Amino acid sequence: MKHLPEIAIIDPNTLSGMGLQTLLEEIIPMATIRVFHSFGELVDDTPDMYAHYFVSAQIYFEHTAFFLERRPRAIVLTGGDNLPQLTGVPTLNIYQDEKALAKSILHMHKRGHGHHGSKHPQQVDHILSAREIEVLVLITKGLINKEIADKLNISLTTVISHRKNITEKLGIKSVPGLTIYAVMNGYVEADSI
Secondary structure (H helix, E strand, C coil), X not given: CCCCCEEEEECCCHHHHHHHHHHHHHHCCCCEEEEECCHHHHHHCCHHHCCEEEEEHHXXXXXXXXXXXXXXXXXXXXXXXXXXXXXXXXXXXXXXXXXXXXXXXXXXXXXXXXXXXCCCHHHCCCCCCHHHHXXXXXXXXXXXXHHHHHHHCCCHHHHHHHHHHHHHHHCCCCHHHHHHHHHHCCCCCHHHC
């Protein structure tokens, strides 16, 4: 069995930690996400088992040596444009809206793993029908159920049924999460959303 990715969030701010955890669980449902409120909590765990570290800028700067050794896996959580530019270290502005934040994580994921639209082996059993893919693509373009029904020439009830099937098959309920899935699987281009 393939080992599922584990992601650590190290942030003393409980709300931003929980919010990022919820978003990452939507985007990467097969991953285990753990939140640590201090660097000490992370070190008391098994810190090298994580595929990625989402770390607050404050903790990153206090423990730079630790994170520099793990540079490709460390993502610094910033609060806008007021921080100095970190050379070679990915940053994530946590003050974006949900869709922009999800898109930033997706772009980071594509750069970090060097694939473009390839299928994830963990998602092979979540095969969508051709019609469900059409509905998914229109959802990512921001269309509401009535607009999707009109565009595909199907009933509103059928659209709702397709949406329900998509969320059940994928385990993803939010539009940003579905958008990430669609981009990661090559159904839409990241630049078109």
